[in-house]
Amino acid sequence: MLRNFFAYYRPYKWLFTIDFSCAILAALLELAFPLAINKVIDDLLPMGNWTFIVWACIALLGVYVVTAFLHYIVTYWGHMLGINIETDMRRKLFDHVQKLSFRFFDNNKTGHLVSRMTNDLMDIGEIAHHGPEDLFIAVMTLFGAFGLMLSINWKLALLTFIIIPFLICLSIYFSRKMSHAFSQMFADIADFNARVENNVSGIRVVKAFTNENHEMEKFAINNGRFRKTKLVAYKVMAWNSSISHLLMKVISLFVLGCGTWFVIYGQMTFGEFIAFVLLSNVFLTPINQINSVIETYPKGIAGFRRYLDLLNTAPDEKDDLDAIDVKHLNGDIEYKDVTFGYEGKGKVLSNINFNVKRGETIALVGPSGAGKTTICSLLPRFYDIESGNIEIDGLNIKGMTMQSLRHHIGIVQQDVFLFDGTIRENIAYGKLNATEEEIWDTVRRAQLEEVIHDLPDGLDTFIGERGVKLSGGQKQRVSIARMFLKNPPILILDEATSALDSETEVAIQKALNELSQGRTTLVIAHRLATIKNADRILVITEEGIIEQGTHNELIEVGGTYSKLHNAQFQMG
Ligand code: ADP
Numbered sequence: 001m002l003r004n005f006f007a008y009y010r011p012y013k014w015l016f017t018i019d020f021s022c023a024i025l026a027a028l029l030e031l032a033f034p035l036a037i038n039k040v041i042d043d044l045l046p047m048g049n050w051t052f053i054v055w056a057c058i059a060l061l062g063v064y065v066v067t068a069f070l071h072y073i074v075t076y077w078g079h080m081l082g083i084n085i086e087t088d089m090r091r092k093l094f095d096h097v098q099k100l101s102f103r104f105f106d107n108n109k110t111g112h113l114v115s116r117m118t119n120d121l122m123d124i125g126e127i128a129h130h131g132p133e134d135l136f137i138a139v140m141t142l143f144g145a146f147g148l149m150l151s152i153n154w155k156l157a158l159l160t161f162i163i164i165p166f167l168i169c170l171s172i173y174f175s176r177k178m179s180h181a182f183s184q185m186f187a188d189i190a191d192f193n194a195r196v197e198n199n200v201s202g203i204r205v206v207k208a209f210t211n212e213n214h215e216m217e218k219f220a221i222n223n224g225r226f227r228k229t230k231l232v233a234y235k236v237m238a239w240n241s242s243i244s245h246l247l248m249k250v251i252s253l254f255v256l257g258c259g260t261w262f263v264i265y266g267q268m269t270f271g272e273f274i275a276f277v278l279l280s281n282v283f284l285t286p287i288n289q290i291n292s293v294i295e296t297y298p299k300g301i302a303g304f305r306r307y308l309d310l311l312n313t314a315p316d317e318k319d320d321l322d323a324i325d326v327k328h329l330n331g332d333i334e335y336k337d338v339t340f341g342y343e344g345k346g347k348v349l350s351n352i353n354f355n356v357k358r359g360e361t362i363a364l365v366g367p368s369g370a371g372k373t374t375i376c377s378l379l380p381r382f383y384d385i386e387s388g389n390i391e392i393d394g395l396n397i398k399g400m401t402m403q404s405l406r407h408h409i410g411i412v413q414q415d416v417f418l419f420d421g422t423i424r425e426n427i428a429y430g431k432l433n434a435t436e437e438e439i440w441d442t443v444r445r446a447q448l449e450e451v452i453h454d455l456p457d458g459l460d461t462f463i464g465e466r467g468v469k470l471s472g473g474q475k476q477r478v479s480i481a482r483m484f485l486k487n488p489p490i491l492i493l494d495e496a497t498s499a500l501d502s503e504t505e506v507a508i509q510k511a512l513n514e515l516s517q518g519r520t521t522l523v524i525a526h527r528l529a530t531i532k533n534a535d536r537i538l539v540i541t542e543e544g545i546i547e548q549g550t551h552n553e554l555i556e557v558g559g560t561y562s563k564l565h566n567a568q569f570q571m572g
Pocket residue numbers: 106342343345348367368369370371372373374375
């Protein structure tokens with residue numbers, strides 16, 4: 001894990017080197033101060049020469065100015081190093097998450113992922129900066145001060161040192177406990193975020209069911225759990241700081257008591273004694289420092305562990321090494337013996353066989369849950385099939401890069417997702433560099449012109465999260481507009497009109513008809529008009545594709561389709 005961590009320093013070698021050197025220099029100067037005092041008291045004071053003392057003070061002032069400068073570098077540049085590393089990690093994680101598969105997102109909560117990308121990495125920057133530097137300097141000052149104390153009076157130094165192993169054991173013990181508490185705390189925060197995310201995105205349902213109290217209770221449980229975990233962490237922190245504080249005071253007392261005894265019995269000069277007391281303080285500072293590292297370190301490490309965990313999750317669907325970038329597809333689709341099931345579920349599809357010629361429109365009809373949507377999500381490889389083959393233009397889709405494959409497929413769903421932003425941004429999502437003319441052209445083709453003219457800011461109207469400020473039919477038309485811009489040769493329409501009232505349906509049907517012109521289209525539909533116009537109809541039930549043919553053929557056969565048809569479309 002440490003090697004993984006240090007890999008992030010690589011781009012900032014220079015920053016690290018400068019910061020590290022300045023920090024070491026500052027620490028060395030810190031050590032020099034007690035020695036200077038020793039010199040002043042024992043050598044210069046008895047000579048009674050003021051000028052020497054004044055010069056000594058001026059020299060010390062110089063040292064302080066330099067130290068201040070070094071501290072500035074260490075604080076600012078060191079934190080720059082930390083924040084750079086934190087930013088890199090966060091970007092890397094976001095990039096990685098973009099590549100994860102549908103299966104991953106099916107099984108992970110949005111709030112958890114948000115938490116990982118924001119909160120969990122919050123302390124990493126601090127650790128990246130302070131971790132190695134503080135530890136190194138602490139150890140260095142510890143040894144330096146101890147060496148100097150030994151040289152002044154080895155007996156007193158050894159006596160002082162007896163307590164150190166206790167302090168170290170204590171620190172390790174508390175650090176472990178804290179690390180555990182912080183891991184738990186991150187998990188709690190993630191749950192927290194997930195709960196809030198879920199609540200806010202579902203707030204309209206909450207209110208409609210007047211279940212606010214129920215939501216508040218559930219939230220209170222999370223909140224209480226978080227409080228408990230955090231209290232555990234603080235308790236450990238409190239024990240750690242109070243005990244180590246006590247031990248340090250004991251050391252000071254020890255030095256004071258034994259030191260005066262040594263001075264009285266002539267084993268030590270007065271100057272040596274003062275230097276020793278000051279050094280013992282220098283000696284205790286790194287212990288304090290290590291203690292504060294121990295407080296942030298477990299937090300950073302707990303976050304880093306969770307970061308690595310997520311970073312090491314591989315996408316289920318990946319490009320083969322020799323996958324080709326397809327530049328052009330005509331849209332001849334063939335499913336050969338396709339078998340597929342979702343994780344933890346039995347087979348949803350077994351030995352599915354059918355083909356669609358370029359430009360043809362195929363309707364998939366059948367009871368809910370039969371697997372119509374699933375059949376369609378296999379084409380852009382949202383999920384990989386277990387066995388069989390799916391080919392486009394005679395090429396196995398697994399032999400194409402996922403990007404190029406998906407570039408050629410457009411999906412319009414019943415459940416439209418629009419991004420928070422303007423209508424323009426949402427339409428241009430189909431082609432990021434679309435010109436104004438292209439956008440207006442698609443607006444017209446998607447029957448959106450009137451809608452946009454009526455909006456206060458036209459194309460630049462903000463539509464709210466998920467497009468809440470638009471009606472269902474308007475949202476649907478925005479999603480059709482962006483598909484016009486994407487202009488894929490293959491189109492999947494998954495119940496794109498089923499949630500609409502009949503008036504908007506006419507407009508949308510018109511837009512969809514135009515959209516599917518010249519494209520291979522798979523349409524999952526309930527509306528008779530759509531089905532009737534299809535070149536072929538596949539009837540899908542849990543047994544697979546049980547009938548296929550044109551509307552008239554299937555009615556004539558008098559099988560499942562005609563029964564479904566009679567039940568659903570009596571008015572047609
Ligand atoms: P249809 O579109 O015909 O109504 P679906 O293809 O959506 O049916 O679903 C087929 C079956 O697969 C259903 O039993 C459904 O519960 C299940 N299913 C659909 N999506 C998922 C998923 N992401 N994870 C697990 N099971 C799923």
